Amino acid sequence: MEQLMLDWTTCQNTLSETGFAVLPSLLSPDECRELASLFDAPDLYRKHIVMQKHGYGSGEYKYFNYPLPPLVDTLRHELFAQLAPVANDWNEKLGIDLRYPNNLDTWLITCHKAGQNRPTPLILKYSAGDWNALHQDMYGELYFPFQAVLFLNQPGQDYAGGEFVMLEQRPRMQSKATVLQPEQGQVVIFTTKYRPAKGSQGYYRVSMRHGVSEVRRGTRVNLGLIFHDGA
């Protein structure tokens, strides 16, 4: 894994301005292939979801069990430590009292005490024709305002279509869509629920949802890192 990260100040500023940031590649192609191959590993998962059964779109995903694979656990801890200060800044701007510790383990103890004790990191697999409906990943009252998605395949080569889509719902205005097609190994950090946007009378809440456009060819496997555990 490449040294995390490069220029966190830029990343933190980008997050504050837009609600998302694309990090330069953090994982080598070998690490990506290894992570993607975990999709078929037995015993690593607590739950397997077939999306079409729930109206979530089409495709499959699996929630990891604890203990997480070491690379997944390391990434979750390191990203959390960098994101917690921005999360606290956002809560202050939005008038939310909750503050996050810098240490993921301390935050997870808070989640677990509130009954949110199921691990939420997941691996998703989409084949041609699959897609993921726009959604938010909330699993209880407690949540962390950012999450991350790691792109384990190379667009153009391994798959076509399957763009990562974000939709910002601006209060009393029409929505704004952003479409990303990151390279293998890249990580997108994005807003879980809502972000503060500056208005004439202070900050207001802009709600964000994310999803995946239809995969037209090939297979797309991604790793999702959610920093709150679920009920």
Ligand SMILES: O=C(O)CCC(=O)C(=O)O
């Ligand atoms: O497959 C993707 O890029 C999106 C995955 C997702 O919804 C998530 O990680 O929360």
Ligand SMILES: [Fe+2]
């Ligand atoms: Fe999601």
